[in-house]
Amino acid sequence: MKAQIKTDIPGPKSLELTSRRSKSVANGHGSVCGVYIDKAEGSNLIDVDGNVFIDFAGGIGTMNVGHSHPQILGAIKKQITQFIHPCFTVAPYELYIKLAKRLSDLVPITDSCKAAFFNSGAEAVENAVKISKSYTRRNGVLVFSHGFHGRTQMTMSMTYKEDPYKKGFGPFVKNIYRLDFPEKKLDLSNLKFDPNTIACLVIEPVAGEGGFIPVSKEAMVSIRKFCDKYSILMVADEVQTGFGRTGTLFAMEQFGVEADIFTLAKSIAGGLPLSAVIGKSVIMDAAHVGGIGGTYGGNPVACAAALAVLDVMEEENLPERSLFIGSIICKNINSIKDQCPWIGGVRGLGAMQGIVIINPNNGEADKERTSRIHRYALEKGLIMITAGTYGNIIRTLMPLNIGKDELNQSVKILSDALINA
Numbered sequence: 001m002k003a004q005i006k007t008d009i010p011g012p013k014s015l016e017l018t019s020r021r022s023k024s025v026a027n028g029h030g031s032v033c034g035v036y037i038d039k040a041e042g043s044n045l046i047d048v049d050g051n052v053f054i055d056f057a058g059g060i061g062t063m064n065v066g067h068s069h070p071q072i073l074g075a076i077k078k079q080i081t082q083f084i085h086p087c088f089t090v091a092p093y094e095l096y097i098k099l100a101k102r103l104s105d106l107v108p109i110t111d112s113c114k115a116a117f118f119n120s121g122a123e124a125v126e127n128a129v130k131i132s133k134s135y136t137r138r139n140g141v142l143v144f145s146h147g148f149h150g151r152t153q154m155t156m157s158m159t160y161k162e163d164p165y166k167k168g169f170g171p172f173v174k175n176i177y178r179l180d181f182p183e184k185k186l187d188l189s190n191l192k193f194d195p196n197t198i199a200c201l202v203i204e205p206v207a208g209e210g211g212f213i214p215v216s217k218e219a220m221v222s223i224r225k226f227c228d229k230y231s232i233l234m235v236a237d238e239v240q241t242g243f244g245r246t247g248t249l250f251a252m253e254q255f256g257v258e259a260d261i262f263t264l265a266k267s268i269a270g271g272l273p274l275s276a277v278i279g280k281s282v283i284m285d286a287a288h289v290g291g292i293g294g295t296y297g298g299n300p301v302a303c304a305a306a307l308a309v310l311d312v313m314e315e316e317n318l319p320e321r322s323l324f325i326g327s328i329i330c331k332n333i334n335s336i337k338d339q340c341p342w343i344g345g346v347r348g349l350g351a352m353q354g355i356v357i358i359n360p361n362n363g364e365a366d367k368e369r370t371s372r373i374h375r376y377a378l379e380k381g382l383i384m385i386t387a388g389t390y391g392n393i394i395r396t397l398m399p400l401n402i403g404k405d406e407l408n409q410s411v412k413i414l415s416d417a418l419i420n421a
């Protein structure tokens with residue numbers, strides 16, 4: 001459905017909810033758009049005032065298969081009539097095993113793999129670190145500038161951006177070290193740690209929250225070599241890049257080297273809370289029984305949804321469609337670049353594209369204009385989110401099966417916003 005705006009944005013019913021929210025919801029949990037959602041279908045979000053939006057945020061990358069996909073809904077409905085949660089730690093069930101096998105076969109690791117399931121991206125990263133520590137018997141963790149790995153104590157400590165993610169929340173976990181983000185090359189000069197103490201290096205193939213910055217192929221190869229040299233486990237944090245977003249099912253398929261462990265979440269289960277750590281069996285088995293897990297990890301309804309997501313990915317050829325969407329976005333942005341000296345560039349992989357907004361006078365990040373672009377698009381019916389350590393990246397995380405008309409309309413709104421805001 002095309003975007004259709006009927007009221008001021010936010011409309012009166014959304015404003016009323018904002019007022020109620022301010023009395024009952026903690027301030028710390030912010031929302032980017034002040035519109036409240038009543039229904040979601042395909043690439044559309046429909047708010048409580050009847051405004052129809054096109055969704056370029058996709059629940060921050062959880063909706064690669066689109067909202068309310070009939071196959072995902074069917075799988076969820078079937079599962080909830082069977083059982084909802086016996087808890088895998090207590091009374092296990094086949095769905096968990098099926099999903100573990102299917103994902104273990106799909107991740108781009110040649111060795112045999114095993115999986116364990118959790119609830120959020122942060123939990124997956126935490127557990128990848130725990131497993132790495134068990135396997136290597138070391139306790140150091142190596143991460144990068146612009147990295148985002150979550151909001152728990154460990155993952156917040158691994159995350160780069162101070163405000164809002166870390167501000168006032170210290171002290172942070174020790175033994176976490178940081179290198180410059182390897183956009184072009186891996187810079188190993190001036191190491192401030194002993195590589196022999198590092199259990200794992202955690203890298204996003206495309207920095208997500210940090211600003212949609214892809215790692216160069218050359219740098220990824222250097223990372224693999226560095227890890228091999230010091231027996232460090234290489235963890236690919238594909239929480240945001242996974243499930244077709246970058247043009248392949250997993251972004252690491254495009255780098256010509258293999259990670260040892262993957263962390264997955266977001267689009268894994270079509271919007272239900274599920275995350276996974278998948279890695280070489282010998283590594284995954286290093287943590288002792290009871291050392292990993294959790295009450296809700298691998299919830300059967302989420303596992304059923306995840307199996308359906310994998311079917312949809314295959315049947316609708318979504319990774320390939322991601323390449324097409326990415327090319328349309330890039331073509332359009334490049335075609336208006338001359339009119340918009342504040343467009344510093346467009347970067348990413350597949351449909352994970354970030355538009356860099358700068359001050360043309362000095363080349364610095366322009367967060368204010370980025371916010372204006374966001375606001376303009378919202379008022380015309382396009383929901384987007386921004387990203388970046390400096391808050392100056394417009395990012396695209398639309399459902400990958402977005403229709404042609406919706407894609408054309410949203411690209412037009414985006415271009416208008418970039419030109420006029």
Ligand SMILES: Cc1ncc(COP(=O)(O)O)c(C=O)c1O
Binds near residue numbers: 121241
């Ligand atoms: C690369 C990456 N890792 C980890 C996380 C944390 O995921 P969650 O918010 O589900 O805890 C995110 C979330 O944006 C992410 O993009």
